[in-house]
Amino acid sequence: MTFSIVGRSADGAAIGVAVASKFLGVGAAVPAALVNVGAVATQSYANLAYRPQALALLSTGVDAESVVKGLIAADDGPVSHRQLGVVGASGPGATFTGSDCHDWAGGVSGDGYAAQGNMLAGPDVVARMQESWLATSDALPYRLLAALRAGDQAGGDRRGRQSAALLVVSQGRGYGGTSDVWVDLRVDDHPDPVAELARLLTMHSLYFESPDPDSLLPLRGDVADEVRARLASTGFTGSDLDDDLASWAGVENLEMRVVSGAIDPLVLAHLREVTHVEQP
Structure with a gap:
């Protein structure tokens, strides 16, 4: 009961996930990313094992579409209720929505991204996310957040708002250059979590990014x-x-x-x- 986008920067140097839901601490369950490998979002009766499994497959060179198919084929749980999005270090992203996911449910994908959601206000949520992604070229954390905001403004999760998260990895972009985790922000319980996530990203930029020379x-x-x-x-x-x-x-x-x-x-x-x- 969540909407998310997985995406890769145009130069392939950064990969990440943005997600929001009427669910406590969605950032603890949905997103995973590994630098120079890819990112995954698992949701709707989420199978959290998809996260390490997807990254392991991507690290061997398996493309996103094949990763999605492999995860679904190997899952002995309620696959018809699963939803996920995957993007690799290159090529198009891929998305899957099980036939029994709560309406509205669906996803779209293209070169370097996949957006998906279930129990949404309507198909416009995912459509607006895709439009935002394609219309912007900001640094990846801001581009992912813009797409998430577009989905939220289109109605988002039809049950309401509670949590949101943003995870972006890029080699050496973490604090002091000693980590690959560029942004890892979570809003676990808030009446307007996407707006709060945007506020936190602004603070993150002030405290953790280097100045423009x-x-x-x-x-x-x-x-x-x-x-x-x-x-x-x-x-x-x-x-x-x-x-x-x-x-x-x-x-x-x-x-x-x-x-x-x-x-x-x-x-x-x-x-x-x-x-x-x-x-x-």
Whole structure:
């Protein structure tokens, strides 16, 4: 009783899943992804064993359509109630909807994606997800979220809203470059989970992504004077502005946006938000 989209970035470097449901903690059950391998969403009387099985098959070079067929053929449970979507590191995605899934139920797939849902407000939910996916070219987390939002705005799960999740993997894109998990966000119980997921993704970008080099402001002149004064108001009064800024940013969980000799405009905006300094 869920709607989801599995997708791959145009360059194949990122793969992920976005999902929403009137179900507690849907992110704990539906999505799985492995960098350079693929992603799977299992739902509607979900068989959670599909997650490692699908990724194992994809890792051997089996295409998404064959993975779906293999999972269904090997399942000795209520296959007619199952639904899943799979995308690999290349080629088209694939989707399956069992004949006994609660109406409305169905899915669509194409090059690099598959969208599906059951117990939906109607076929427009999946259609709007597909339209959004095809119409956007944002970074994968935002593209998946946009498709999920489109499905939610078309009615989503006809029982209502409760949870949503976003999982995206890409080599070295995790915190500090030490993980392949780029985004792993869950809203387990909320009256508007897709909107809350969007809020969390915005926060994630601020805290965990590196700044745009072209946007950096050199730490000199008026910028340096303002930063020094604002840092001093928080107790950072050392002789080295770079060190003070880095220390303050660490306290604020903004260490991923620290660049020696410059300041990220987003960091400056946050510094202004949390400090008050009289301007001359």
